[in-house]
Amino acid sequence: MDLDLKLREFFTEAVLPRDALARLVRGLDAGPPQLEPLAGRFRIEATDRGVARLRPGRGVGAKSRRARRHAEQAHQELREYLAGQRTFFAVPVDLDGVPEFQAKVLAEAARVPFGEVVSYATLAERIGHPRAARAVGSALGRNPVPVIVPCHRIVRGDGSWGHYAFGHEMKTLLLTLERATPVLVGSTTTRIVCRRGCAHDQRVAEQHRVVFASLGDARSVGYRPCRVCRPAA
Secondary structure (H helix, E strand, C coil): CCHHHHHHHHCCCCCCCCCHHHHHHHHCCCCCCCCHHHHHHEEEEEECCEEEEEEECCCEECCCHHHHHHHHHHHHHHHHHHCCCCCCCCCCECCCCCCHHHHHHHHHHCCCCCCCCEEHHHHHHHCCCCCCHHHHHHHHHCCCCECCECHHHEECCCCCCCCCCCCHHHHHHHHHHHHHCCCEEEECCCCEEEECCCHHHHCCCHHHEEEECCHHHHHHCCCEECCCCCCCC
């Protein structure tokens, strides 16, 4: 199959066809789908404060050198995330103009750990509005920076996925990717443990790399948390 053609078809319209991603997934080779090629099919718009929008398309939208740096950083981090080489986004986001309630929802969604999920109702409770699960869903549906602010980690109380801007299949792929990606990686030479994607982690040679399930596991064998990516935070 011509993956490039499939991706072009997938991202042709701003409003995605309902079955577009299903066709894309069927066109990939058997085994875990390689999502890294999708990184180049998103347009990222940024301001001096950070990334303001991520949507299907190409290139960046930036009016200043600083804004372009934010957009380029976001593109690089998105590529690493989709390649299974990053578990967090360090690029700042600019949610200026987002309504107050939605800003609270997005801020709380950003705190959901990589590889985990919570329900809309749980998120509503966490922001102090326990009866607003439906409103939380609506706020997440208008997330201007999906993936970077991980609204895909929020699901319905019955365990079903619920609405996602890029479709159920994409939500499944992202969560599957996160379950398969090590969260913490240590160096046998420095005895430091990092979040996957940290600048220090990226410099560790493969033969010196060790994976940990939790920070407690790493500490139990003498590793200390990185002061840059702060896995203990």
